[in-house]
Amino acid sequence: MTRLAVIDFETTGISPEQGARATEVAIVLLEHGRVVDRFQSLMNAGVRIPSFITQLTGISNAMIAEAPPAAQVMAEASRFVGSLPMVAHNAAFDRKFWVAELALAGLDAPQAYACTVLLSRRLFPHAPSHKLGLLIDHLGLPRAGRAHRALADAEMAASLLARMQDELRRQWQLEASPALLMALQRCSKAAVPGWLRQQQACAPVQTRQAAVLGAV
């Protein structure tokens, strides 16, 4: 099993294509089910934070005013991650901001992404909700700090990922390598049980999102 970088962004909105910018990033490195390193920073992208975002995250304009420039933070984050495979809860969201903020800093984003929403829908199909906090509660995992702050959410996503790796090991005798996680999220949901039982090649059905997120 190799290292994975679990990331979470706090942002001013839902899409960088609509002008939203990142306000905070956190990354935890997970190895053998344990967090072995952490990176966290607020970042100043020179934009104002809507009041409802401050209510949601607790991140204010005053906090951002004292934060380092976004490009500097993203360069440090990029060095911290290197070429590790990345993981996020609803990775389509975080990957968009990872790519957009690195591009604004003049940096590439070659990392593949796995998505804990896609994986949890496959491994825990009967969970009442796949929201991060509710999944954490459903699985009996500990909450980590204030929800909707980047480090707390990244820690919880890492805890969820470790729980899924443990599930694959105990229930299916599968080593949850990055390559296996990428293959699992590429499987159509209906094909997952047979694939896990037989450890065969994934069914030819491949979701568009998984194709975008990439492979190891």
Next chain:
DNA sequence: TGCCAGGCCCTCTTTAGGGCCTT
């Protein structure tokens, strides 16, 4: 003024619609 994401996945589907998930 009103609208402004987008991909997954289920279903009363597939020539579609709507809830979920992220801030």
